[in-house]
Every structure is written in C-alpha cells, then in structure tokens.
Amino acid sequence: MTTATDMAEAQVEMPLQREPGVERRLLRRTLKPLIGTPVNAVVTLACLWILWLAVKGAWGWLVTRAVTEGGAQACKVGHGACWPFYEAKLRFMIFGVYPYDEHWRVLLAMVLFLGAMAVTMIPRFWSRRLIALWAVTIVATAVLIGGGVRGLPHVPTTQWSGLPLSFLLSAVGLALGFPLGLVLALARSSKLPAIRVIAIVFIEVIRGVPLISILFMASVMLPLFMPSGITVDKLLRAQIAIIIFAAAYIAEAVRGGLQAIPRGQHEAASAMGLHYWQAMRLVVLPQALKIAIPPLVNISIGFFQDTTLVTIIGLLDFLSTVRTAMTDPNWVGIAVLEGYVFAAFVFLVFSYGMGAYSRFLERRLRLGHD
C-alpha cells in the first residue's frame, strides 16, 4: 500500500505531527488536501493565482476602474464598467420596445408568472389546485401584456420584447410542448406499427436538425404553406417552431420514464379491467412522469437558453434588446462588454436557480423511492 506519494505525504506531515493539539490537528486536516504533496502544493498555488487574477480583474472592472458619473464620453475615456450605460439603458434592455408608459403591465405580469412558478416549485403545493392557479395566471398575464380590455391600450405583438418575451416563448413552448410530447411518447411506445413509425420519424427528424433550421422553416416556409389570404403573426410562427421542437425533446424524456415502468404494471392494470387510456392515466403515467421530472427540468433550463435563437430570425427577445441597446448611436463602441455581462448575469441567476431546484428535486424523489 505504501506508494511513493504516501511517503511524500508522510514527510511533509512530519513537522506537524510533533506537537499534537486540537488546533494543530484541525490545521492539518485543512491543509493536507491543499499542500499534502509537492504536486498538490503547486496546484494549490496555481489555483490561488488564477482566483487572484479573476477577482482582481472583476473587482477592478466593476469597482475601482468603473465610470460612475458622466455620459457616454466619460465611458469612452475610462476602462471600467460604464454605470451610466446601465442607468440609461436598463429599462430598454429589460422591456425592449414595449410602450414606455405601459411597462408596469409587463412587470406585473412577470411578477405574477414568477410567483406562480415559485408556488409550483414547492412540493407541498402539488395538487389539482395548481391547474386553477395557472389558468388564472395565464389569463391575467395575457390580458396585462396584450391589453385591449377595460381601458388598457392594446399592444400589438410586434412590440412584445425583452425579458418578458424570452419568458413567454419558453414558458408557452414548454406548456404546450408538454401535451404534444406526451402524445408523441405514447405513440412511440405504441404497439401499432403505423402510429409508432409516424412518431419515430417526427421525433428523430426534429431532434436531428438544429433549432435554427426549424425557426427558419417557421419564418420562411410556413407562410407558403398557409392558404392564400391567411397570414400568421411572426411571433406566433416562432412560437409554433419552439413548441414543436420542445415536444420532440419532451417526448424522449417521457419515453425514458415509460420504459422504466415494468411490464407487470401494464399487465396488472389490464387484469383489473382497465382499458388502455385508463391504465395509462391511472397506473403507468403517474409513475413514469415522476421518473421523468428531473430530465424535464433540465430540458426547461435548456429551452430558456435556446429561446435566444429567435434573435437570428429577427424577434426582439432579451438578448436582442441588449444588443440593440449596445448599438444605440450614443453608446456604440463604448459599452462593448456591459450589455453582455448584464445579460449573462440574468441568465446565470435563472438557470442556476432552476438547476439547483432540479438537484433538490432529484434528491427528494430518490428519498421517496427508497
């Protein structure tokens, strides 16, 4: 068992072992993984150096070298973060071209939506009442954003933009993609060959091509497929593409759950006299979906990030409004990093939060099984 590294470790520890004491032992336990062997000591030093460079760079850019006063000209001279840019452009970056005086409506809608999300994420509130909560939330956000009732001025979809649009595209995409994905997953594991082949072809084609090509299809080809005289809103076209794309990935996650359910469950259900749909609804799906929850949360995180691709087909999502703010004639060439840093921070907060939730859920579900 005594290898060369163990020997080296023993040699390094020698001076510490001479005077045993509580503090000494504690010190040793902390230091051993850091400077236990010569190689480890070098690695530790290198890590400290990298951390020091990163912290120094970030602190210098954000605080000591930051330009806090003045306008674009002051930022042009300075080399740090340009706070006046944030002051001038923050609302545009978040709300985009939505009418300035109506910003409170989208803000309220976002608060409602995030509140409903927060409630949904707490396992204690998992019940049928959540469906009612979401029905109310969806109607309320739709009325708030679209307007046109009770004196709220109507806001056309061409002005829906910024962070709310990113939330909308991913939330609606997942919410409507889920039932479609469920049907596709059931079809793919069906015993009827024609139905299975249709589902396989649909899922594999969608998963085999990039999202951008489906977005292109929706923005360029869909108008050609519609009968003459019917035009589909640009936002709706992108939304349809995202729903279809989400459905294919959700279908695979659900199928993973379905495959984990032993045959005995199906057989027991039909022995009880349940027909296919009853067996699925009452016996198989409740178990399969529980298994599929962690991958489904991961898909949701991915989709929140993937909605940024609508920038390429010209929709004003969050990333797009941030870029528009950066190319404003007053700020172009000055705030090169500021916008991206802000957008990255927002994405990091939401995605990391969702990821942490997914890990919590996985732990909880595992506990439930054992």
Next chain:
Amino acid sequence: MRAEAMSGTSLLYNLRFRAILYQVIAVAGIVLLGLYLFSNVSQKLAEQNIATGFGYLSREAGFVISQTLIDYKPTDTYGRAILAGIVNTVWVSAWSVVLATVIGLFVGIARLSRNPLLAFLAFLYVEALRNVPLLLYLFLWYALIVTGLPGVREAWEVMPHVFLSNSGLTVPSLVWSGAHTTVLLALVLGGILAVVFHRRATAERIRTGQARTMWPWIALAVLLPPALALLIAQPDLAVDLPEKGRFRLTGGAQLRPEFTALLVGLALSASAGIAEIVRSGILSVRKGQWEAARALGLRDGSTMRLVVLPQALRVIIPPLTSSYLSLFKNSSLAIAIGYPDLVMVSNTTMNQTGQAIEGIAIFMLVYLGLSIMISVFMNWYNSRVALKER
C-alpha cells in the same frame, strides 16, 4: 337483421379491427394534411412566380464566401457554394469536438480532485458555461476579439512572424506540395502499422503469458515510414512568413475571428457538459474496484487505465454521443457572427434565388444525414465498450 347488428358492434369491439382502423385514420390524416399543404404551396408559388426544383444548384452563385477550405470563387455554382458551407461546418465542428473533449476530460477529473480549491475552480468553470446561452458567449467572444485586439496596422507581434490583430491570428504556413502529402500519408501508415503490431503483441502475450518489451518496435513502426518518405520524396521546407505591410498583413495562414470565436464558443460550452459526463462516469465506478486493483498491486495510472476507465466509458459514451451531436447542431449558430457555414451559405442562396423550400430542405437533410452518421459511429464504438454479457 339482429345478427347483422350484432356483427356490426362486435366488429367495432374487435381489437384487431380497431388497431387497423386507428392506423388507417392516422395515416390518412397525415396524407390529407400533406396534400392540403402541398396544394397551398403550389398555389402560392405560382402566384408569386417562384421557380421550383433544384436546377438553380448548377447556376452561377456570384457571391463571395469570406473563408473556405475548398477552392471557391464567386463564378462557381450554387452547388459548390453549398458544398463549401458543408465543409466549413464539418471543419469547425470537428476541431471543436476535439478541443471540447480534451478540456472536458481535464475539468471533469479536476471536479473530483481531493484538492478543494481545484475542485471549486472546476465547479465555477462548469456552472459559468452551462448557465449562460451559447449564443451570448459567441457574441461576447466575437466582440472581445474584434474590439479588444488592435487593428491590422498595429497588429501585435506575439512571436516573430506571429501576428494577433482584430482580423485574427496570422501564423507562418508551409507551402504545401505533393511531397508533403506523401509524408503525411506515410505517417498515417506508420500509425496503422503500430496499432496492428500492438494488437498482435498483446494477443501473443495473452496466448503465451510472456510479456516482452514492445515499445522500441512500436516506435520504429511509427517512425520508419515517414522517415523513408522524407528521404525519398524530399519535401521543400519553404515557409510562407507573414509580413506586416503598410495596410495589411501579407502571407502566412490566417485564423479568422469568426472561426476563432465559433471554435472557442462551441468548444468551451460543450466542454462544460462533457466535464459533467466524465465526472458522473468516474463516480459510477465503485470504490471497491479501486481497492481491488490496488490489492492486485496495480499502480494508480494502471488502475485508471485498465480497471476504472473501461467501466466508466460504458456510462460515458451514450451521453457523450448526444453532446457531440448537439455541438454539431449548435455550429449552425455560426450565422449570428458571420462564419460562412452551411446555414449561412444556404440563407444567402435562398435570398438570391427565392427558393426557400429547396434551400431549407437541403440543409435539413445534410444535418440529418451527418447526425445519423455521427450516431451510427458512436453506437458502433459504444457496442465495443459495452458490457459483454454471456
């Protein structure tokens, strides 16, 4: 009368009849939908006077592609332009896969390091890359290259004849000739020889139970063919050195900022995912395996290579396949920063010819075909490392 009604209902309750009925309804529905869409399309195309068919592929393209691997000039055909786009897509994806795998492997092992500081740094790396959209990083890297580096006239000479500027990295390049190709082929041949030799020697060792020193022979197998080729073909060692002129850099090979930003963006984003895959793969091998290997007297390196890695690979390969596939598909984001990949070239073609359906069909088919090829290859590799059960 009564019997007739009975058979009618019983037919509806016959499981086989119902199965066929459902399938006929599904297929008929899809066929009808297809016909409906097709009639709409033909009507629209006729109204808008848009040509159909793939005839345009042999017409002159007339647009410039900023960087190509194969020869392409604006007088070439649309078909050749699209081919240049496909080659560009494959080129950037292949390099990104290599880079992402290497970085991901190191970061994944670092995540499991006993040194808490190193593990923490690796954790920060993974989370920072996984939680921010790739498109944002692409824009960011591109902006950093274009605005952070000096212009061509003030190009920064990192090493003699290596220039870094906002139009990319310029390095000296070999003047390629047939002789160089010969040497390269000889090198590949040497590699194949070495693999064959190693296999033979291993089989021999297993059969006789006697290990012989093999490395000098393997080294010889690798080095001899290229050495012979060097002697026989005698390639020119002419190097094209980049020089800083008054307005631009001349000579040498150039790594364009679009390519660099895309390569770095794709590789870093994928490396974070690969790091997590590697980590979970190594964690899936039980501690007892390490202990048993040590009890047999294997050193740490041999334990990793002979005991842990073969078992970890079984867990690693399937998710690794999907992360390679998504890297390949994500290379389509090239259009956002102006790297002329398949999507960008197709987009230009569609704008010029107006034939959107054909253009989109081509690039979807190419992506689909290449995706299937990647997964077939990875499945083949997976079946090689998979658990052989008796």
